[in-house]
Amino acid sequence: MGIVLEVKNLSKRFGGIQAINKVSLTFQQQELRCIIGPNGSGKTTLFNLISGQIKPDQGEVTLEGEDITHLKPYEISKRGVARKFQITSVFENLTVRDNLLVAAMGGQRVHSLFSRQPEKMALDRVGEVMSTIHLAGRGDEAASTLSHGEKQWLEIGMVIAYRPRLMLLDEPTAGMSPSETVETSRIIRRISQDITTVVIEHDIKFLKEIGEKVVVFSRGSILAEGTFDEIGNNPLVRDVYLGREGG
Numbered sequence: 001m002g003i004v005l006e007v008k009n010l011s012k013r014f015g016g017i018q019a020i021n022k023v024s025l026t027f028q029q030q031e032l033r034c035i036i037g038p039n040g041s042g043k044t045t046l047f048n049l050i051s052g053q054i055k056p057d058q059g060e061v062t063l064e065g066e067d068i069t070h071l072k073p074y075e076i077s078k079r080g081v082a083r084k085f086q087i088t089s090v091f092e093n094l095t096v097r098d099n100l101l102v103a104a105m106g107g108q109r110v111h112s113l114f115s116r117q118p119e120k121m122a123l124d125r126v127g128e129v130m131s132t133i134h135l136a137g138r139g140d141e142a143a144s145t146l147s148h149g150e151k152q153w154l155e156i157g158m159v160i161a162y163r164p165r166l167m168l169l170d171e172p173t174a175g176m177s178p179s180e181t182v183e184t185s186r187i188i189r190r191i192s193q194d195i196t197t198v199v200i201e202h203d204i205k206f207l208k209e210i211g212e213k214v215v216v217f218s219r220g221s222i223l224a225e226g227t228f229d230e231i232g233n234n235p236l237v238r239d240v241y242l243g244r245e246g247g
Helices: 043-051 073-078 096-106 118-132 148-161 178-192 204-210 228-232 235-241
Strands: 003-014 017-028 032-036 058-063 081-084 166-170 196-200 213-218 221-226
Touching: 003 043, 017 043, 017 058, 017 196, 017 221, 032 043, 032 178, 032 204, 043 073, 043 081, 043 166, 043 196, 073 081, 081 148, 096 118, 096 148, 118 148, 118 178, 148 166, 148 178, 178 196, 178 204, 204 228, 213 228, 213 235, 221 228, 221 235, 228 235
Parallel strands: 032 196, 032 213, 081 166, 166 196
Antiparallel strands: 003 017, 003 058, 213 221
């Protein structure tokens, strides 16, 4: 498998705070990676650097070998980096299908937009996505009628309808019921078979369900990497994650 994203010696300081300190990470095709750590440890800052919301003081970010460090956010998005924020932002007054159709049409290649049936191509994609996010058969329902967890699934669906190379998910199970959390883990595992997926998460049960490689951040640096079991058995990680160390 090839490398989709590489972060090299990335650093970012805000005044006297070193938010990210010489972080290097490599993400492979079809990889699912979880990032954890206490508040203020640098997780969201890393996502902001990858997606171009902020620029690093040093280091670089490459997407399939292309340096995207200093591109604007919309340029990075067009190259295939898609991000879901913690707060849901679906179009409440549109149907499930139309929410996904907006995203799918936005992700069409230029030649597809000028083909005879671009809408049919997008509708076919929407049908696939609705099945993936467990909303098959509910395309005509207004997004406003969905539960909180279902709205999160819909927004994940809007991300993958765009056909990104890399998907960044910021706390996708926030506010979900236990059963919705389990279903979300299944959805994300399925998606990661096609799209490299990086997840920021605090829910330990979700991390256990995912069971993939975990990166632990502390004070802007990588403290540890490993499987869920390896991370869980690391006494230093437990101290940091449980808040005995500041950060």
